[in-house]
Amino acid sequence: MKQDTDFIITLATRNEGKRRELERWLHQRHSPIRLALNESVGEIEETGSTFVENALIKAQATPPVVPGGWVLAEDSGLVVDALEGLYGLSPFPGLKSNRWLTPALRDTLLAQAYPNRMPLDRMTDGGVSNTDLCYGILTLLGQNANRSAQYCCGMVLWNPADGVAIKTMESVALWVIEGEPRGTHGFGYDPIMLLRDDRGEPSQHTIAELSADQKNQISHRGKAFQAILAALANQTSQ
Ligand code: ITT
Numbered sequence: 001m002k003q004d005t006d007f008i009i010t011l012a013t014r015n016e017g018k019r020r021e022l023e024r025w026l027h028q029r030h031s032p033i034r035l036a037l038n039e040s041v042g043e044i045e046e047t048g049s050t051f052v053e054n055a056l057i058k059a060q061a062t063p064p065v066v067p068g069g070w071v072l073a074e075d076s077g078l079v080v081d082a083l084e085g086l087y088g089l090s091p092f093p094g095l096k097s098n099r100w101l102t103p104a105l106r107d108t109l110l111a112q113a114y115p116n117r118m119p120l121d122r123m124t125d126g127g128v129s130n131t132d133l134c135y136g137i138l139t140l141l142g143q144n145a146n147r148s149a150q151y152c153c154g155m156v157l158w159n160p161a162d163g164v165a166i167k168t169m170e171s172v173a174l175w176v177i178e179g180e181p182r183g184t185h186g187f188g189y190d191p192i193m194l195l196r197d198d199r200g201e202p203s204q205h206t207i208a209e210l211s212a213d214q215k216n217q218i219s220h221r222g223k224a225f226q227a228i229l230a231a232l233a234n235q236t237s238q
Contacts (some may be wrong), residue, residue: 009157011043012062012073014043018221022072022180025216033229035072036065038224044096046113051075051154052167054095059158059165072228075156076220077187080137080176082146094152097188101136113139133173134181134192147176149193155224157232166231170223175202183208186215 013019019035026033044061048054054075062071077097086092093100101109106128114135140151150171157166173196181191183206190208195218197203207215217220 002192005159007032008066008069009032010037010038010062010064010066010069010071010131012038012044012058012071013043015187018074018169021212021216021219022225024212025222028213028216031229038062038065048075048095050169051095051112051152052169053154054155055154055156056158056165056167059156060160064160068161069159070232071158071160072155073158074153074221074224076151076153077175078137078193079150079152079171080141081148082144083140086140098133101128101133105174106132106136109139110135122229130188131191133183134189137176137189138178138181138192141176143178147175147178148196149176151193151220153220153224155221155228157228164235166228166235168224168227168231170220170227171219172220172223173200177206181208184208185234187209190215202223 010017011022019037023035026035031192043061046054046057055073059071059073062073062125064071070174075093077093079091081095083092084090087100089096089100108115110132150173152169152171155167155168158164175194175196177194180202183191186208191206193207194202194205195207
């Protein structure tokens with residue numbers, strides 16, 4: 001990185017939660033890198049068969065806001081071991097974490113289990129809320145004792161000027177709670193997810209009950225960003 005403009009990386013996402021987490025991650029580390037959004041990019045069809053393939057598709061569909069600059073994209077999702085193969089998704093919900101629950105399926109699945117569930121929060125592109133997605137997973141798991149899960153993140157840093165792509169894939173081990181979603185931080189499935197330590201023991205608090213800094217220290221996204229920036233530093237120092 002030689003010029004000031006090289007410190008601006010264009011972030012290819014429409015998800016506010018992801019943007020907030022990555023900016024906070026850079027801020028905590030006093031990094032000179034700044035993230036910019038390219039507001040002119042609409043929804044990008046995710047047609048890949050892996051998280052990394054989808055991240056590359058998003059990166060390549062997003063022109064950098066700085067000529068010659070890098071573009072960062074990630075595709076992430078939840079994997080629930082006991083629900084493997086459900087609705088033809090392997091892993092489940094995997095690449096479809098944001099889209100597996102249609103409004104019709106939500107109404108069938110949740111009407112009986114949670115007739116008095118909380119009002120809708122942020123709507124996903126699929127027309128259901130993050131709260132619905134959480135209740136959907138809880139309903140499908142029911143009393144199942146196997147509550148093992150992972151967050152996965154495929155991340156790509158892409159330079160359209162020279163066609164270079166730096167790629168990584170990271171995950172963190174989780175455990176799905178029993179009972180009601182808890183916590184207001186983070187986004188997506190965080191209110192129903194506990195972290196697991198090295199011995200596989202679930203934490204006491206859900207990820208949505210952690211502060212932004214605490215989540216950033218352990219998140220799949222933070223781990224992926226760390227690996228990408230290390231590879232970039234390695235490349236630019238050669
Ligand atoms: P972009 O494609 O615009 O980046 P998106 O929300 O559609 O935004 P993905 O296709 O990568 O992003 O879907 C990821 C979904 O997986 C996300 O919307 C959440 O439901 C879930 N997810 C991923 N990371 C998460 C996290 O850190 N905490 C909670 N849920 C997460």
